[in-house]
Amino acid sequence: xxxxxxxxxxxxxxxxxxxxxxxxxxxxxxxxxxxxxxxxxxxxxxxxxxxxxxxxxxxxxxxxxxxxxxxxxxxxxxxxxxxxxxxxxxxxxxxxxxxxxxxxxxxxxxxxxxxxxxxxxxxxxxxxxxxxxxxxxxxxxxxxxxxxxxxxxxxxx
Amino acid sequence: xxxxxxxxxxxxxxxxxxxxxxxxxxxxxxxxxxxxxxxxxxxxxxxxxxxxxxxxxxxxxxxxxxxxxxxxxxxxxxxxxxxxxxxxxxxxxxxxxxxxxxxxxxxxxxxxxxxxxxxxxxxxxxxxxxxxxxxxxxxxxxxxxxxxxxxxxxxxxxxxxxxxxxxxxxxxxxxxxxxxxxxxxxxxxxxxxxxxxxxxxxxxxxxxxxxxxxxxxxxxxxxxxxxxxxxxxxxxxxxxxxxxxxxxxxxxxxxxxxxxxxxxxxxxxxxxxxxxxxxxxxxxxxxxxxxxxxxxxxxxxxxxxxxxxxxxxxxxxxxxxxxxxxxxxxxxxxxxxxxxxxxxxxxxxxxxxxxxxxxxxxxxxxxxxxxxxxxxxxxxxxxxxxxxxxxxxxxxxxxxxxxxxxxxxxxxxxxxxxxxxxxxxxxxxxxxxxxxxxxxxxxxxxxxxxxxxxxxxxxxxxxxxxxxxxxxxxxxxxxxxxxxxxxxxxxxxxxxxxxxxxxxxxxxxxxxxxxxxxxxxxxxxxxxxxxxxxxxxxxxxxxxxxxxxxxxxxxxxxxxxxxxxxxxxxxxxxxxxxxxxxxxxxxxxxxxxxxxxxxxxxxxxxxxxxxxxxxxxxxxxxxxxxxxxxxxxxxxxxxxxxxxxxxxxxxxxxxxxxxxxxxxxxxxxxxxxxxxxxxxxxxxxxxxxxxxx
Numbered sequence: 001x002x003x004x005x006x007x008x009x010x011x012x013x014x015x016x017x018x019x020x021x022x023x024x025x026x027x028x029x030x031x032x033x034x035x036x037x038x039x040x041x042x043x044x045x046x047x048x049x050x051x052x053x054x055x056x057x058x059x060x061x062x063x064x065x066x067x068x069x070x071x072x073x074x075x076x077x078x079x080x081x082x083x084x085x086x087x088x089x090x091x092x093x094x095x096x097x098x099x100x101x102x103x104x105x106x107x108x109x110x111x112x113x114x115x116x117x118x119x120x121x122x123x124x125x126x127x128x129x130x131x132x133x134x135x136x137x138x139x140x141x142x143x144x145x146x147x148x149x150x151x152x153x154x155x156x157x
Numbered sequence: 158x159x160x161x162x163x164x165x166x167x168x169x170x171x172x173x174x175x176x177x178x179x180x181x182x183x184x185x186x187x188x189x190x191x192x193x194x195x196x197x198x199x200x201x202x203x204x205x206x207x208x209x210x211x212x213x214x215x216x217x218x219x220x221x222x223x224x225x226x227x228x229x230x231x232x233x234x235x236x237x238x239x240x241x242x243x244x245x246x247x248x249x250x251x252x253x254x255x256x257x258x259x260x261x262x263x264x265x266x267x268x269x270x271x272x273x274x275x276x277x278x279x280x281x282x283x284x285x286x287x288x289x290x291x292x293x294x295x296x297x298x299x300x301x302x303x304x305x306x307x308x309x310x311x312x313x314x315x316x317x318x319x320x321x322x323x324x325x326x327x328x329x330x331x332x333x334x335x336x337x338x339x340x341x342x343x344x345x346x347x348x349x350x351x352x353x354x355x356x357x358x359x360x361x362x363x364x365x366x367x368x369x370x371x372x373x374x375x376x377x378x379x380x381x382x383x384x385x386x387x388x389x390x391x392x393x394x395x396x397x398x399x400x401x402x403x404x405x406x407x408x409x410x411x412x413x414x415x416x417x418x419x420x421x422x423x424x425x426x427x428x429x430x431x432x433x434x435x436x437x438x439x440x441x442x443x444x445x446x447x448x449x450x451x452x453x454x455x456x457x458x459x460x461x462x463x464x465x466x467x468x469x470x471x472x473x474x475x476x477x478x479x480x481x482x483x484x485x486x487x488x489x490x491x492x493x494x495x496x497x498x499x500x501x502x503x504x505x506x507x508x509x510x511x512x513x514x515x516x517x518x519x520x521x522x523x524x525x526x527x528x529x530x531x532x533x534x535x536x537x538x539x540x541x542x543x544x545x546x547x548x549x550x551x552x553x554x555x556x557x558x559x560x561x562x563x564x565x566x567x568x569x570x571x572x573x574x575x576x577x578x579x580x581x582x583x584x585x586x587x588x589x590x591x592x593x594x595x596x597x598x599x600x601x602x603x604x605x606x607x608x609x610x611x612x613x614x615x616x617x618x619x620x621x622x623x624x625x626x627x628x629x630x631x632x633x634x635x636x637x638x639x640x641x642x643x644x645x646x647x648x649x650x651x652x653x654x655x656x657x658x659x660x661x662x663x664x665x666x667x668x669x670x671x672x673x674x675x676x677x678x679x680x681x682x683x684x685x686x687x688x689x690x691x692x693x694x695x696x697x698x699x700x701x702x703x704x705x706x707x708x709x710x711x712x713x714x715x716x717x718x719x720x721x722x723x724x725x726x727x728x729x730x731x732x733x734x735x736x737x738x739x740x741x742x743x744x745x746x747x748x749x750x751x752x753x754x755x756x757x758x759x760x761x762x763x764x765x766x767x768x769x770x771x772x773x774x775x776x777x778x779x780x781x782x783x784x785x786x787x788x789x790x791x792x793x794x795x796x797x798x799x800x801x802x803x804x805x806x807x808x809x810x811x812x813x814x815x816x817x818x819x820x821x822x823x824x825x826x827x828x829x830x831x832x833x834x835x836x837x838x839x840x841x842x843x844x845x846x847x848x849x850x
Binding site: 028032033034035036037038039040041042044045047074075076079084087088091092095097098099100101102103104107125126127129130131132133134135136137138139140141142143 | 164167170171172173176180182183319320322368369370371373403404610748751752773774780781782788
């Protein structure tokens with residue numbers, strides 16, 4: 001057991017727990033944040049993606065110890081932002097949402113990408129999304145959504 | 158009024174984007190236990206003894222002895238036990254559930270289970286035929302005499318659905334009821350199976366759909382197995398229990414696309430195939446289940462998009478000691494269309510004719526007989542669709558140019574999909590019922606259709622609001638719950654919009670006539686179009702009420718050193734009758750083609766001694782954003798009289814042409830004939846070293 005303090009969706013949290021627990025389990029079980037999904041459990045699919053200090057990480061592969069003093073934003077936290085609204089509207093417009101299981105992760109990946117590169121070209125978008133698997137769309141509609149978000153969100157990133 | 162095809166925002170975008178949508182793993186019930194599955198470690202034999210470790214308080218084992226009803230999972234062919242009684246027919250066959258409150262403890266307990274077996278020699282060869290079909294058309298093989306014979310063999314491998322959300326249920330008791338909440342395509346398949354396994358009254362089983370994170374056929378019949386297991390456990394323990402697979406378990410034990418082998422003999426005169434003999438085999442795995450139906454869809458598609466007058470067609474489902482295979486988007490058609498498209502290509506090359514010209518000379522037209530002596534009743538727009546794809550892709554010039562260059566190629570596939578169940582399945586087996594309920598200013602759609610990403614929640618609300626000419630917000634469509642919705646049939650076979658949507662549209666029209674009444678219910682049942690007469694035993698008659706058609710062109714480059722294939726671009730034209738929402742259909746078109754392309758060159762799954770070798774998303778490669786290319790897609794309207802606004806089937810069509818188109822493109826790029834999929838770099842190397850041009 002260890003005391004772990006971190007910022008979660010804007011609030012300071014302190015847990016006294018096993019530091020080897022997966023961040024994904026802590027988010028889902030301790031904080032009931034079920035937006036991050038478990039798709040593969042080994043860091044391949046990106047359905048569990050969250051932002052750690054603004055960078056995308058697969059929360060299934062992050063032991064809680066690594067979160068000490070970091071800032072974690074899940075889709076639940078991110079969905080309260082203006083940037084989210086722009087990305088969400090772009091996903092809707094492009095038709096980037098089908099079963100939805102990968103969608104929170106894809107939106108986190110989009111935020112992480114645009115935060116670093118507000119005007120990505122198609123190749124950069126593909127790299128930015130390459131850690132997130134989607135089995136429904138064939139990706140083009142999601143790539144289109146990211147392009148739309150970059151245009152519509154001019155100045156936000 | 159606005160054209161129905163004009164897209165609207167999907168009704169579930171908001172919940173799915175924000176993470177609010179609840180999938181089965183997102184539900185937590187008070188006092189919920191977890192279930193882990195004890196599985197066989199051999200592929201064939203008999204269990205002599207099982208020794209369970211001592212169970213701590215609050216932990217349980219549930220096995221076949223706890224099944225109060227029939228220990229057989231109710232599916233089309235009933236040969237799968239809920240829990241084995243001792244006979245083992247494939248590796249990791251379920252034996253029992255261990256259930257309790259702590260996952261870690263369950264994991265430890267699972268490792269301590271000792272099973273003693275009497276092992277038998279497992280069968281992996283395709284020798285044990287458990288389903289055999291044969292049919293003729295025209296003069297059958299009598300027509301073959303004296304004609305030139307051209308023969309080739311084709312093979313396809315497994316494909317894994319790889320839905321991003323794994324299989325799972327939560328079960329809980331409600332008074333006398335057992336209720337299951339799950340990631341499923343077919344609420345009533347699960348309900349009917351559980352009713353049989355529990356030997357319960359229908360009222361005592363309730364099945365509710367959670368938001369489904371992808372299915373693609375993988376959640377058609379498999380959930381009936383684990384739903385029964387969990388229901389038995391809930392009945393015994395009387396507590397809420399969660400049974401959700403981890404990825405590895407899901408990939409090792411759930412149903413996959415049947416591997417296939419197709420032997421074709423074409424009998425040719427004057428550059429035309431007058432007779433076709435096909436001998437088809439599919440690997441059913443350890444249980445028959447849906448395999449017979451998969452085989453029949455494959456056999457019916459044996460002539461591809463073409464007309465051949467004389468047929469001698471036979472096929473077998475082989476039972477092997479491997480994981481049972483089952484439903485996967487396309488359901489036998491992707492295997493057969495790969496084989497038949499390659500065969501036409503290869504016969505044309507052998508005869509020294511341009512393959513496209515050869516294919517156009519055989520193309521089926523309106524009023525032609527189908528392979529089963531049914532009739533293509535509706536206009537067939539393929540010539541116009543092919544013209545469109547040629548124009549947009551510059552196919553003819555590319556085809557010519559790449560003949561002279563190396564490692565570049567372009568391929569074109571022509572295909573159809575029979576919409577809905579094969580034959581009289583709707584009428585005889587499904588008997589779909591729907592209800593529309595008006596309650597003051599709201600209208601409720603009560604059907605069992607599942608939105609697994611394909612957008613039925615949006616398209617059905619749109620359909621009803623369009624007919625009633627009311628705002629879509631006034632039309633409610635919740636996830637199906639068998640306590641409230643009638644059995645409108647399973648969400649499979651590209652039937653949902655065409656068949657269920659057709660009935661819903663009839664109900665909505667009746668509702669519109671009475672719309673001034675405050676509260677009432679309209680119930681409607683499926684009525685088979687009178688022209689559909691099909692004999693399942695002889696394969697004679699109209700196998701499908703309607704056909705959706707497609708053309709794909711795929712352009713590839715093959716790396717000359719690594720033989721890695723990269724797809725440069727695709728062009729597609731589809732006739733799906735009428736799009737109920739164009740953006741939704743385009744999403745289906747892209748996603749289906751992505752799966753079909755990957756089936757053709759990327760996705761490798763195989764078993765060794767009955768063990769699936771690809772057990773996670775690292776081993777089993779599905780496309781990432783990096784693998785995808787631009788896709789240009791066009792829809793041709795061709796309204797079907799019995800579909801709502803003319804809609805035909807959409808879901809499966811777009812998967813079917815991908816594999817043959819990419820295989821033909823690779824064939825041109827490497828100047829070697831391709832006979833199997835996936836066309837991996839290893840296979841390309843083998844072809845370059847030893848293949849024929």
